[in-house]
Amino acid sequence: MNTPPRGAVQRTRPASAPDPESASASDPGLIGEDLCSDGSAPADCALRDLNDGRRADKNYLNVPMAVDNGGVHLNSTIVGGAMWDMRKTLNKHFTDGIVYTALTENFNPWTDFLQARYGIVDAARRLGATRGDLQKIDNAFEAHGIYPGWEAIGYKRDCDTLAKGPAPAAEAVGQSRNMAVDGAYWATSYVDLKSFFDGTPEYGIKVGKVKGGDGPKDFQQDGLWSLDPVIQGKELLDTRVGANGADVVSTKVNGNGRKVTVVAGGPGDQREADSDGTALTWVDIQGDEADVYVRQGDGKPVNITPETGTSALRPTIAHGKVSFLNYKASQTYVDVYDLATGTLTEAKAGGFLDVPTDYVHNGMYDKNLVRTDSFAMLWGGYDQLPKLEIAPVADVADDGRADWTRVSCGDGAQLYPTLDNSSDRILWSETRGTTDVVTRARAAGDCA
Template sequence: MVYGRSSNGRSFAADLDVVGHEMTHGVTDHSGGLIYLQQSGAINEAVSDYFGNAIDVTDSRTPMGDPAAGLLGEDLCPQTSPQECALRDMNDGRRAERDYLSLPPDVDNGGVHLNSTIFSGALWDIREKLDPKTADKIIYTALTQYFTPFTDFYAGRLAVLDAARSLSSSQRELVSISKAFDAHGITRSWQQRLPHDSRTVLSGVQPSGAPDVDGKRWVIGETDPVTGDPQIRVGTLGSTRTRVISEPVTGSRTVNGVIGNTAPRISGNTVVWTRLTRVNPYWVNADVVRGSFDGGTVTDLHPGGGMQGNADVSGDTVVWSGDEPLGGTGDHNDLFVKSGDAPVTNLTPEPRVQGYFPRISGDMTAYIHVAGSFNGRNAATYDLSTDRRTILPAGKDPSGNPMAYAVQVDTNGTRVVWSETDFDEDLQLRSADADGGDDRVLVPQGSPDTPFAPQITVNDKWLVYSDYRGYYTSNTTTEEMLPNLWIMPVKGGTAEPVSCNPGAQEAPVLGEGRRVLWLDSTFGDTSLVTRDAHRTRC
């Protein structure tokens, strides 16, 4: 085990509770297997803090009532007080509904360290109230016999109580355990008491890409929390009933076995997505498949091998990008279309011409067009009713230089919105008619409102985009680092917030009117949420 050194140059291995903490991670990996993400990851860290400190105070004979007993890493700074030196304090009094930081997976793995003392505080309270050896045995039994990989805070509370009952704990001990979790706000409904202005469609999602919606029907790619299998789930707004429509995963080593399902899109009763299939022990194919919202047969749209994906659907027409199947022309990243039962058509058959990330509405497809050089990428449209392709010219930055790299595009059938960059600065957002007319800059590069790495989605009247600017800016608080969503008219105007939820707001999709679905971390995990109208301010 390599520990590294603290900011003052002292080895992290110089403090016994840090060593015990890291050793406990090994126990967790081979027992409870708590996934290192959001609440389960915070419990993973909490259990390591608990046993690391239990080892330390037992070895040093530090009383549990000592103010330093709940500190982790307090001996790493010989010149400062334990409280100033400590990495974490299990006696910091944090409560779930008040202090939980709703972070996306790419910030501290969803807050595995930053939220850990909410749960470890409850565990340490149990050790203070019960005989320490009894408490240690209860927590260890919970870890090794009752925790599952996706155990969240409330399920963790139930697991500790179940472990205590299995060890014949007294009623007084069970009450003490319950009060310890109560004191840290870990109760059945704590997540719903977090401030929010959205409706939850599906909670506890482990997403594999953005959701999609058509009318009241929605679809999302997710990882099953029990089996870990990637699957496609559908549902209807206003109903709690959902169903999985993808084929069962058959194992990562099975030849011709399905090993993944991701990136779904929906139009009416038709759902398309990317299915991953193992061809042999060394090769995986990605195929675009079509299924039904009601379930049933799943059809491969372009059989024969190759790597295909990024599909979208409108009515009975599907577009996607990818390689020609094995035995084809050998081109890479072409743009394909299939209408109903008609044959597949390659919309970019020319040599060294490629098409990426298509979106379709009616007969109009918008995509990223690349001709000859990967560094020269333009937004483009293809009108399927006229077989006319329009390559939209690159915009210019504030200095007059061309924005040579289109990043993402979407269309409502008559209007196209895209983001583009020159690599030197942030992106800008543009909008134009499908034939290139009425070209407008919606959010210019270099303005105070310029978004960083936006995800965009449009309908007939509105544009919604995500803004990650605070996430990549230094000297911001944790809350200011979270991405949020903005909405404006599709031809430009004032951007206003979609929601005032305090968590990360990502992967938006616009439905009818101003209805937006997105992935939100406000509720202590990742949830699929919605609003039917946006906020005007927060």
Template sequence: MDAHWGAGQVYEYYRGLGRDGLDGQGGTMYSVVNVTLDGQPFANAFWDGTKMVYGGGGPEYHSFAASLDVVGHEMTHGVIEHSADLVYLGQSGAMNEGLADYFGNAIQVDTFGIPMSDPDASLLGEGLCKTLPPAECAGRDLDDARVAARDYLGATVSIDNGGVHLNSTIFSGALWDVREQLGGKKADKLAYKALTEYMTPLDDFVDGRRAVESAARALGWSARDRQTVARAFDQHGIKAGWERLLRTDSRTLIDGITDIQARPDVAGDRYVVSDASPAGEPPTRILAGRLRGGTPVTLEDNDRYNYLPVTDGRQVAWASYNAAFDSFQVHARPIDGSAPARLVHQSPEPVNGLAVSGEYIAWDAFDPASEEPEIWLKRGAAAPVKITTAQGVAGVGPTIKGGKLAYNRLWQEGGATHSTPAVYDLATGTEVVIPEAPGTGGLPSDTVLPVITGKHVFWTVDTNGDGRYGIMRAATDGTGSAFVLADGPQAPFPNWFDANDTVVSIGVWPDGDQLENATLPKIFQLPAGGGQMWRQSCNKGTQDYFAAGEGSRLAWLDGTSGNTDLVTRDRPAVRC
């Protein structure tokens, strides 16, 4: 009943703006209510492209269909999809969310006669909680006075689709200011005209401002009212060139990576990375370039989703799958594109990890026979060979260097999963298993992300199950295992890891409960033999997936500058 009643209110609101339903053509509006997640309360709601979906609430929340601003928000996503169709990525995605917030709140305050001066008028979802007061319950506040260059959260595409929720109130706040100053009926007509007649899918914040200002002129607004609009956007920092105020100390290799699964890899001066269309949609392509700069070359751009590129500096290997998600392939090609791509492997099972060195290509994939992930190795034109042949032993995350392959060895023992790196000699076919780091508290340790270099194997390990990981190192013959960075209460929460024989690089989630630029992942380095950690870059946004070159050189995905860029830096910043 809540969803049905709310949908009627939203329909009537948009009919007052001259629109007949979400699609503008009187199409049926569908709502699904009382949704759970794996049988547990689902405290959220969303538009899935065809219908509204509402969580049914639970001990802490009412049904999400019971909040008219939430209903208006989700239904406005349908209006947006059938008008400007703002891409749900980065700044255009933040505008998508911001407009849904604006109209959702506008519908609620008008329906219930709430004055704009009410401190709760600008809150979204403030009535959903059963125990918390509105200000603590609300998901967002359109009166939070955020300013673009000061408050933009530099999330990469793998975090909230590039900050679509995190940065939405920068744009919606400007519109809400206009509504507070010029009145709801007038401001809503302006926002609706801008959305449906002037905005386009890839608009950024400044484009959105231009759309609103163009709509004001088309509506014949006075110079004074148009100045009110301009002042609102100025106060939120949405001005031409505002991104230049987001200072960085890195050098951009590719501006605007849109593939949410992008992971760069580096060997010597060469890098590879996957990328999608400007709208972030598949199929995706494989790009290769040089860390010193220049235009990247496209190694693959077909109708498949190409992902997980790796390189040894001379050739590139990558995986791909089709739209039906039932055909997975491994490909290889010279990094300079001097020869066509060749098919290395094909299977209905997903390829999850990949490594290349000379004539050797390794990957991990699920094996239906063993019902476990296994490591496969292919040399030249020979058939691939399964490395993890021992019964009950699985393998993930292959990495190759100096004629040896390392991977994370997994097995069950005593009702628990055990893990430790193993090293396979490519020439002799022999394998050594590095002794498992002892766990504490009755549980085995957890090994993640082994990396082999010319002399050593490095890996991250959590010995006590607290989610913090230390860093260990051993010789490639399995001897000399020791901590480079001790596990314990001061160890980092990692989000990525790489190493060479000079330094170890680790992406760290800083401590802090409040989501802000200071608590988004940052890259730290320390000597390969252990010692003090230092910052690789002072960029204030997310420093995401990265790959190590020689010495301290890194390439990584960075969200500081208002979108996701592939950037590089040759030497550490040390202190920020």
């Protein structure tokens, strides 16, 4: 946090001055209470209630970035309530000066709850707060559950955290493959939040090791968007989007992402590639058409979905077969193309309420399918966050008769999963104050 030097701010009162004008504990703390025009009680019309008593460690709504920009309004009364409590115990004009100074000189758009507390304390010191004043400020933030490590207190997690804080690109730009994992390496596509809210979004990819390592490396290239990561051994495949469209490129996970080879290009947008080391598959998007292409070795690309109106996504290649999701007539299908015989088989994967982006699979028809319970918040409100569920592909394809179990029993929102082709490992984004990249070596199963 950048703060001005001590003494740069004019004190609004001597540090030893008494506090004759503190806000009454009975003050309503309502915002927008004057909106009532029908005789209703002010509390029924107010937009916010700073006296609602919410705490970060108990009541924080871990909604994803796509919901209220990560809950900036839904959770505002937690930190706002702490500041309101300051007014109850300190001179209210002095408190207003502290908050104003912190907002204009210490805060930025990415200031989190704990940084807000530290920024308030810093501003108070520079405005002449006494030791007693600072204790009252600390008490106000403690009363609202804002202290170091609050995120881990009220929100359990049963997975390993690989990276803290990268905002998923899928919440800002249309893509169905936000993460990748293959053996030792993982990758995620992210959006730089500052550039996003400035109106000039930048999208990059972070690559890291599943175990050990010095943290993820950034594969972001100026002037280009990097999306749709896939890892095959030590090769990273991703989509590079520029002014002339989107191409699939290949680079090394232990490189810097600058030295790339175009492996799939053309007049359309080439997206969502996958490789088994000898064959390559990807989606070609032209208008409303999304076709799956395959190229074996140095051969010519073959469109394996030549019929008109195809809406395919997430092709995965393994064991001589390309499997992908196909969405048509409000129905999701798992399609499998046999490279040896050139035959395509199709099976249902869900009902009319399921959308293609709910599903991710690991390329083997006898393995697993993971879906997101994306309707949780729709039916249950913001405290019913989306969770990941897993079932064998074969069971799901059998008219949807599958025993879905939980991938993780964590409390946060679980989004954008991917599975390792060579193991039972699952990777996804999970919210807990921030949105983190997390993993489990295998699904949790029963969370009862």
